[in-house]
Amino acid sequence: MTRNGAKLYGARMAISSDRVELFLAEKGIEVEFVPVNLMAGEHYSEDYRRRIAPNARVPALELDAGTVLRESVAICRYFEASQPEPALFGGTPLEQARVEMWQRLMELELLMPIAMAFRHGHPAAKALEQPQIAEHAAVQKQRAEKRIGVLDKELAGRDYLAGDFSIADITAFLAIRFGRLSKIAPEPGHVAVQAWMERVAARPAIATALQRIKDAS
């Protein structure tokens, strides 16, 4: 583990925050974690908005210099550029493009409908999304379920989405886990998706990070 002097403001079990933790675990980089209590509304506090994130979101990375980076993928990108190995955004131009392609496909076609199904449909998300639109939640749930079916075909005969393990796998893996809250899950027949979920979860760095997240939340 490389110890880094930055501070990561985040909330365990929030997808975007967990994404950075899993990413750092795979990179072997350790960063001080500062929990932000979303249930208590800490991210809306004047101090947090002024010093860290004007848009009141997690995660955020405070670098030594007092410089703050927001957006989980931007934070991951910072560490990738600072310490390229192991590459989680791809190596060659074509690999980099393939990772970006899968990252965006999974983000826009899978994570986004799953997040919207939750925000617009789950009682616990009432404070996050006003107004909640039930019809929108229902359509997004269907869209996510259909996309998991497509993913099953895409993953057949493949270990990971973009060739080697990458940030795209982290995004899709966390999205599907989060889907459970909205009763979105792979069907029993989606064997390729299920095998891939197990493959990701069994990676030593991922397994350790997931356990740490679970213990802390």
Place this chain on the structure above:
Amino acid sequence: MTRNGAKLYGARMAISSDRVELFLAEKGIEVEFVPVNLMAGEHYSEDYRRRIAPNARVPALELDAGTVLRESVAICRYFEASQPEPALFGGTPLEQARVEMWQRLMELELLMPIAMAFRHGHPAAKALEQPQIAEHAAVQKQRAEKRIGVLDKELAGRDYLAGDFSIADITAFLAIRFGRLSKIAPEPGHVAVQAWMERVAARPAIATALQRIKDAS
């Protein structure tokens, strides 16, 4: 201009497709453009889905090898990695992270609500989004308008979003132009946003590319 052997499948006036064209213009890279007629449903044709994009979307880049890249930002990333100068995704790790941060903020907080206001609210988008949810369109329109107000404060005293001109400026610029279709626009008092829009539009490569897009559509 560097001539590249790839083929870019796209549709003029579609944000994602225009984004790649503006990006390539700034990079000084010329790629053969293959128009896909969305109004005639060409992107749903069996041939297009089989050879180019299973998800029936534009743009897509067919490389010489018959390899296809989808997702506009992935296509831009490919050209950035292949020909790093001028850097439109940032140079140093911190610059790269800042560009990614602004790119995502503009994508998620500005382009997405603008696209949703259009897809769920505009008669011309009826075929794209089923069912259209009018309430969702209205909320997203408000969100986009509020975000333009925030952007005005962020841009005060700054030439571009992430320091130097970057892909984040292209994304936000095209998003705001596209907003007109849904009656979303900067207010007269948003002088920083308006000056920045003019600054982007006046860049020689952007001006040329916009004219070409207009002439072809």
